[in-house]
Every structure is written in structure tokens, then in C-alpha cells.
Amino acid sequence: MENILGLVALASGLIVGLGAIGASIGIALMGGKFLEASARQPELMNDLQTKMFILAGLIDAAFLIGVAIALLFAFANPFAATFLANLPR
Amino acid sequence: MAAEGHAPTASEYIVHHLQHWQVNWGLEPVTQKAIVDFNVINLDSVLYALAIGVIGCFVLWLAARKATAGVPGRFQAAVEILVEMVDNQARANIHNATSRKFIAPLALTVFVWIFLLNAMDMLPVDLLPALWAKFHEASGGDPHHAYMRVVPTADLSTTLGLSTSVLLLCLFYSVKIKGLGGWGHELITAPFGAHPVLWPINFLMQVIEYLAKTVSHGMRLFGNMYAGELVFMLIALMGGAMAASFSGVLLPIGHIIAGTVWAIFHILVITLQAFIFMMLTLIYLGQAHEGH
Numbered sequence: 001m002e003n004i005l006g007l008v009a010l011a012s013g014l015i016v017g018l019g020a021i022g023a024s025i026g027i028a029l030m031g032g033k034f035l036e037a038s039a040r041q042p043e044l045m046n047d048l049q050t051k052m053f054i055l056a057g058l059i060d061a062a063f064l065i066g067v068a069i070a071l072l073f074a075f076a077n078p079f080a081a082t083f084l085a086n087l088p089r
Numbered sequence: 090m091a092a093e094g095h096a097p098t099a100s101e102y103i104v105h106h107l108q109h110w111q112v113n114w115g116l117e118p119v120t121q122k123a124i125v126d127f128n129v130i131n132l133d134s135v136l137y138a139l140a141i142g143v144i145g146c147f148v149l150w151l152a153a154r155k156a157t158a159g160v161p162g163r164f165q166a167a168v169e170i171l172v173e174m175v176d177n178q179a180r181a182n183i184h185n186a187t188s189r190k191f192i193a194p195l196a197l198t199v200f201v202w203i204f205l206l207n208a209m210d211m212l213p214v215d216l217l218p219a220l221w222a223k224f225h226e227a228s229g230g231d232p233h234h235a236y237m238r239v240v241p242t243a244d245l246s247t248t249l250g251l252s253t254s255v256l257l258l259c260l261f262y263s264v265k266i267k268g269l270g271g272w273g274h275e276l277i278t279a280p281f282g283a284h285p286v287l288w289p290i291n292f293l294m295q296v297i298e299y300l301a302k303t304v305s306h307g308m309r310l311f312g313n314m315y316a317g318e319l320v321f322m323l324i325a326l327m328g329g330a331m332a333a334s335f336s337g338v339l340l341p342i343g344h345i346i347a348g349t350v351w352a353i354f355h356i357l358v359i360t361l362q363a364f365i366f367m368m369l370t371l372i373y374l375g376q377a378h379e380g381h
Contacts, residue, residue: 053361053364054364054365054368056361057309057361057362057364057365058309058365060313060358060361061308061309061312061313061362061365064312064313064316064317065308065309065311065312065313065316066312067312067316067319067320068311068312068315068316068319071316071319071320071323072107072319075099075100075103075104075107075319
């Protein structure tokens with residue numbers, strides 16, 4: 001029970017960090033392919049751009065949901081509340 | 090939430106700002122105990138969403154009333170670009186002209202409304218809550234219990250309500266276009282095939298698909314807006330921390346830089362998320378029109 005705050009802090013860091021790695025790899029792959037595709041067929045660029053932005057939003061969303069949950073743990077920590085409630089008086 | 094007699098700590102500040110103005114059906118203040126509680130209304134989300142919806146409708150009505158067939162003014166041209174963009178996306182996704190008469194305006198409403206709701210994030214994070222606390226104090230209440238969150242889309246109730254409405258429309262159009270029998274047949278034969286052994290598996294897959302669509306549709310918007318709001322609060326805390334320390338004289342500069350960068354990035358996020366919500370609404374409704 002004592003190191004619960006430390007573990008939650010580590011977990012928040014891992015959520016943000018691993019999520020950022022995943023989202024970055026996803027955006028990088030897609031952006032690279034988009035540039036390749038539009039260099040090959042510039043007339044498709046506008047169509048592809050719309051789709052790329054949608055997908056960028058979808059990729060970003062999973063990461064940002066993770067960030068929201070991590071920040072929630074960091075500031076309004078439900079585990080710490082339980083911990084403090086169970087402290088011996 | 091903050092204890093009386095001293096300035097709130099960072100954690101108390103955040104917790105206070107994440108608390109909704111909650112009332113029950115009789116408009117008496119309550120606090121939420123369970124995660125799902127239908128006796129609790131987040132009154133701030135409801136009021137802001139309604140007010141902004143009315144403003145959005147009014148502005149578009151203004152453009153429609155003054156529209157001319159001649160050379161359009163700047164305002165009319167902007168609204169025309171917006172309507173045309175939504176109309177093009179509706180044409181590309183919904184191939185049924187009768188349904189489009191309802192779905193294209195729906196998509197426009199969804200886009201404009203969610204964009205404006207998200208844009209509430211651009212207001213200074215403390216402006217409206219601080220005014221509300223002052224008002225609450227002036228009318229004899231305790232300012233520490235004046236809760237207000239100004240971004241309705243950073244409330245899971247709002248976003249899941251929107252995505253559930255889209256789900257209900259999907260079910261409605263599935264029945265309307267394919268008939269109850271046709272849709273029922275699709276529910277138990279897609280995606281794996283019509284063999285009777287596969288019926289329960291197919292049905293399970295369909296239920297999971299509908300659930301996953303709806304939950305991810307709402308969670309995506311909520312997650313983005315919630316994270317954005319929290320980061321704005323952290324940036325606000327950075328400037329506020331200057332008052333608490335002697336060594337932090339440079340913190341306001343960091344506050345201004347970080348706030349500017351995040352606000353500019355957030356303009357992209359709010360537009361993109363509104364656009365994605367509209368596109369997914371159209372795509373899901375388009376799927377409801379097509380047989381597997």
C-alpha cells in the first residue's frame with residue numbers, strides 16, 4: 001500500500017510514453033505513405049489528404065484518451081483516495 | 090473541494106475544475122456516487138450545449154435569410170463553402186437521395202454544433218468558472234462549491250449521448266431500408282455465412298460491432314477534449330505556481346509559450362475531431378443503407 005502513489009505515477013508515465021510511441025509510429029507510417037502516394041499520383045492528393053486527416057485523428061484519438069486517463073490518475077487519483085481513506089488513524 | 094482558509098493546491102485545483110455542476114431531476118444540487126446514475130444531470134453541459142446550439146442555428150439562419158443569388162458577401166461565401174463541403178461528403182457516403190434529405194442537414198448540424206462546443210476550449214480555462222464562483226458568492230453560496238465545466242464535449246455524458254443517437258438512427262435506417270426481415274437476416278448471416286451453426290457467432294459479432302462503433306465514436310471525441318482541457322489546466326497551473334515560489338519568476342513566460350503552442354495545436358484538434366465525428370456519422374449511416 002505504501003508505494004501505491006509511486007506505482008501510479010510510473011503507470012501514468014508508461015501510459016503516456018508507450019501511447020506516444022505507438023501514435024508516432026502510426027502517424028509516421030501513414031504520412032510517409034501519403035507523401036509517396038501523392039508524389040506518384042499528384043492528382044489524387046486532395047482525396048488522399050481528407051482521408052489522411054481522418055486517419056490521423058483516429059490514430060491520435062487512442063493516444064489522447066490514454067493521456068486523459070493518465071492525467072486523471074496523476075491529479076484526481078482514485079487509488080490514492082482509497083489509500084488515504086484506509087490510513088490507520 | 091478546496092479546504093477553506095488556504096489557496097488550493099494543484100491537485101485540489103484540478104479536482105475542483107473537473108467537477109460538474111450536478112443536479113437531480115428536481116434541480117437540487119447532488120454529487121454523483123456511482124459511475125452511471127440517471128438521477129444526476131450535468132447541468133453545465135446541458136445549458137452550454139443548448140445555448141451554443143441556439144447560437145449556431147441562429148448564425149446559419151442569418152446566412153440563409155440574407156442569401157442572394159448574386160455575388161455573395163464574405164459571410165455568405167464562408168457558409169456556402171461549409172454547406173458544400175458537408176454536402177459533398179454526404180453524397181459520397183449516402184447513396185440514397187431520400188435519406189440524404191435528412192442526413193445531410195443532420196451532418197451539417199453535427200459538424201457545426203460539435204465544432205462550436207469544442208471551441209469552448211479556446212476560452213481562458215478559468216474565465217467562466219471564476220465568474221460563476223463570484224456570482225455564486227454574491228448570491229450567498231459558498232464559492233468553493235461553485236462547480237462549472239464549460240466544454241460540454243469534455244463530458245462523457247454528452248459525447249455518448251451523441252453517439253447513441255447515431256446508433257439509434259443506424260438501427261432506424263437499417264430497418265427502413267432493408268425491412269425488418271432483411272435486417273434480421275443480415276444480423277444472423279453476416280459476416281461469416283448463412284450456415285445455421287454460424288448464426289449465434291454472426292449475431293454476437295454484429296452486437297460487438299455495434300457496441301464498439303458507438304463506444305469508440307463517443308470516447309474518441311471525449312478523450313480528445315478531456316485531454317485538451319486538462320493540459321490547459323496544467324498550463325494555467327504553471328503560471329499560478331509563480332505566486333507560490335520565489336524562484337519561479339520565469340514560469341509566466343513558460344505559461345505564455347506553452348499556452349500559445351497548445352492553443353494553436355488545439356485549433357487543429359477541435360476542427361479535426363468535429364470533422365471526424367461528422368464523417369463517422371455519415372459512414373455508419375451509409376453502412377446502414379448497404380447490404381453485406
